[in-house]
Amino acid sequence: MSDRIFDRETLLDLTVNVIPLGILVFFVGAYAFIGSFPDDPVIVLIQMSIIVLTGVALSVLTYFSGKAISGAENEMDDYIPAGYSEADAEVAGVPSEPESDASDGAE
Amino acid sequence: MGALLVGIGAFLARTENWRAYAPLAGDPAATGGSHEHEQGHGHKPSGIIRWLTTVDHKDIGVLYGTYGVIAFLWGGVAVLLMRLELTTPTSTLIEPSLYNALLTSHGITMLFLFGTPIIAAFANYFVPLLIGADDMAFPRINAIAFWLLPPGALLIWAGFFTIPLPVDIGPAQTSWTMYAPLSAQQPNPGVDLMMLGLHLTGVSATMGAINFIATIFTERGENVTWANLDIFSWTVLTQSGLILFSFPLLGSALIMLLLDRNFGTTFFAVEGGGPILWQHLFWFFGHPEVYILVLPMMGLVSWILPKFAGRKLFGFKFVVYSTLAIGVLSFGVWAHHMFGSGMDPRIRASFMATSLAIAIPSAVKTFNWITTLWNGRIRLTAPMLFCIGFVSNFVLGGITGVFLAAIPVNLVLHETYYVVGHFHYIVMGMIAFAGFGAIYYWFPIVTGKMYQKTLAKWHFWLSMIGVNITFFSMLLMGYLGMPRRYATYDFNPALAPLASVELLHQVTTFGAFLIGLGTLVWLWNIVQSWAEGPEITDPDPWNTKRDGLHGREFAWFEEQLAADGKLATTDGGEASDASRGSSELRSDGGEADEEQLATDGDAEEQAQPTDD
Numbered sequence A: 001m002s003d004r005i006f007d008r009e010t011l012l013d014l015t016v017n018v019i020p021l022g023i024l025v026f027f028v029g030a031y032a033f034i035g036s037f038p039d040d041p042v043i044v045l046i047q048m049s050i051i052v053l054t055g056v057a058l059s060v061l062t063y064f065s066g067k068a069i070s071g072a073e074n075e076m077d078d079y080i081p082a083g084y085s086e087a088d089a090e091v092a093g094v095p096s097e098p099e100s101d102a103s104d105g106a107e
Numbered sequence B: 001m002g003a004l005l006v007g008i009g010a011f012l013a014r015t016e017n018w019r020a021y022a023p024l025a026g027d028p029a030a031t032g033g034s035h036e037h038e039q040g041h042g043h044k045p046s047g048i049i050r051w052l053t054t055v056d057h058k059d060i061g062v063l064y065g066t067y068g069v070i071a072f073l074w075g076g077v078a079v080l081l082m083r084l085e086l087t088t089p090t091s092t093l094i095e096p097s098l099y100n101a102l103l104t105s106h107g108i109t110m111l112f113l114f115g116t117p118i119i120a121a122f123a124n125y126f127v128p129l130l131i132g133a134d135d136m137a138f139p140r141i142n143a144i145a146f147w148l149l150p151p152g153a154l155l156i157w158a159g160f161f162t163i164p165l166p167v168d169i170g171p172a173q174t175s176w177t178m179y180a181p182l183s184a185q186q187p188n189p190g191v192d193l194m195m196l197g198l199h200l201t202g203v204s205a206t207m208g209a210i211n212f213i214a215t216i217f218t219e220r221g222e223n224v225t226w227a228n229l230d231i232f233s234w235t236v237l238t239q240s241g242l243i244l245f246s247f248p249l250l251g252s253a254l255i256m257l258l259l260d261r262n263f264g265t266t267f268f269a270v271e272g273g274g275p276i277l278w279q280h281l282f283w284f285f286g287h288p289e290v291y292i293l294v295l296p297m298m299g300l301v302s303w304i305l306p307k308f309a310g311r312k313l314f315g316f317k318f319v320v321y322s323t324l325a326i327g328v329l330s331f332g333v334w335a336h337h338m339f340g341s342g343m344d345p346r347i348r349a350s351f352m353a354t355s356l357a358i359a360i361p362s363a364v365k366t367f368n369w370i371t372t373l374w375n376g377r378i379r380l381t382a383p384m385l386f387c388i389g390f391v392s393n394f395v396l397g398g399i400t401g402v403f404l405a406a407i408p409v410n411l412v413l414h415e416t417y418y419v420v421g422h423f424h425y426i427v428m429g430m431i432a433f434a435g436f437g438a439i440y441y442w443f444p445i446v447t448g449k450m451y452q453k454t455l456a457k458w459h460f461w462l463s464m465i466g467v468n469i470t471f472f473s474m475l476l477m478g479y480l481g482m483p484r485r486y487a488t489y490d491f492n493p494a495l496a497p498l499a500s501v502e503l504l505h506q507v508t509t510f511g512a513f514l515i516g517l518g519t520l521v522w523l524w525n526i527v528q529s530w531a532e533g534p535e536i537t538d539p540d541p542w543n544t545k546r547d548g549l550h551g552r553e554f555a556w557f558e559e560q561l562a563a564d565g566k567l568a569t570t571d572g573g574e575a576s577d578a579s580r581g582s583s584e585l586r587s588d589g590g591e592a593d594e595e596q597l598a599t600d601g602d603a604e605e606q607a608q609p610t611d612d
């Protein structure tokens, strides 16, 4: 593993939450530059913080959950798919490999 | 009131019983350990005492489920009365005041007494099995959380019980949102009772949530890590986080409202905090609440749907991360319920932005379900039908939500039947559907029996057609400008097309009765099959082993069957049981006609995850 926090696979999984973040960023820009309402610093502060704080909270949770998940993944020798017992997985012949490889590549 | 006190007395007496029983189980609150509970489970008392004293997560799950079903039936009866009244524009069947009371009770009952508990039912029974825990982290807190619910329901419904009595207490007419100043000024003590009841259910939900968080963090079995936690447990974990941050807020707001009503405070009075404050507090709870209800149901569908598509959930991690994203974002969108309240347009615009962002993770899940179906070996069993119905209804329910989140559209459609159509596609078309699907899917585990396949399909089609007739005509009525929450609509035909509105109302009522009929079929099926259905001896009633999709809960079921000596020896040849009844009593799983739906060559291919 490289010394980066997230490997490529995980980054790919995380993009799913980058899209809503992108939408939030877009609106921050749109409201900041093409808003047609008169300036009122207090209101603008509230307006922006609703979007920005939501976005920050989303990034924080995504970061930590991504770290927890990819960390746990690296520690596992045999990957057992989510919700299945080891015996089950063996009986069913489920390959021991990370889920993301199996499912994301299924096309 | 007297009956209520007797009820409370009886409840306290029960609590005593239960305490006498508790020492059997050691002191799990202190140790949080899991070995102690095993002893407790070993000697369950029999009969009613067992159910009153149980701390076993499975029994508590069944209790929650029974409670939720009773609430669902009452909420259903209430709404059918309302729908009958609405077949004519004028007031014919019930007084408008009773209409308002039924409306309030329907909303509160369905959200707090059916929705949250039915999810707790599945979560209690199956999360410990799925994560390999012996029980919940705090079994007795689990029992307390459940036993707070019956008194909560009694209080919430109290106003109806007192109608025949010579007292001045009636059912609340505040609607489920309890907007001030109406809710602060109605003198009826039934409103106070309802709020106290709501408070109890909130405490119950919070206790349950803490328990789930502790369980999923600390009680996971070996080999269960964050990397392979199942999707249902993920959604329950996220839901518990939402409950933890939103229900205490509802509790505080309710107390402020009670103080306003009874002690002359002015939290929500115009001269004090103002009625808009209530709206902000309520919806800061209220929007997360709708996701509290829908997320675990999405988890159930993500778990069940792949079983009958013959392949794993597509993009498992996407579903996990978008669940978490919904969890966070749902705290930033609350004022989309208040666009019409006259708040500053700049702030309003922000809530539109966040609401549009939350649609993305919701849509991601939809695409994952559809992609899971793509090229799958689909078997249209009853649980699968309900899962597909769920996805289909989410398309309409979700898209109408996105429309409503656009301010200009919202200002036109707010407070019309369009909104009612939107959220009923979700609460009935998804939440109830996923619940039914999961009940069918896990029926063998919980009851050891199999339900009746034909009846289950009748149930599905009646519900699916009923939902789409009922709620699609509500969307149309919304476009015609029919406002929600009115007992009559005898308006001037020059204002709006009265004849069309009346027709649509009648269509809606018809659809609602289809749903009602389907629900009766379901109830009969469940009760009769539980009582006299064929016993299950096959640990794989859904034939999921061959696809490598045999979950931990069914592995546990297999152990149970083996321990009871009921395990069928070789393959699942249930022929012996079929002698019991007609073909109607046959099981839903793995039958010839369903097998034939699959093209055999494909089947083998799909069973193996493809590699690149």
Ligand code: HEM
Binding pocket: B177, B289, B290, B291, B293, B294, B336, B337, B355, B356, B358, B359, B362, B397, B398, B399, B400, B401, B402, B404, B405, B406, B410, B413, B414, B415, B419, B422, B423, B426, B427
């Ligand atoms: C795709 C995401 C969603 C969006 C963007 C959305 C948007 C909205 C908006 C803007 C309203 C306010 C309409 C009005 O009163 O004028 C609304 C109402 C409502 N939504 Fe959604 N919604 C979404 C998903 C959901 C889900 C998943 C649920 C339920 C689990 C839900 C339940 C409700 C309820 C109960 C109301 C009505 C509350 C009331 O006034 O009584 N929505 N929705």
Ligand SMILES: [Cu+2]
Binding pocket: B286, B287, B290, B333, B334, B336, B337
């Ligand atoms: Cu909302």
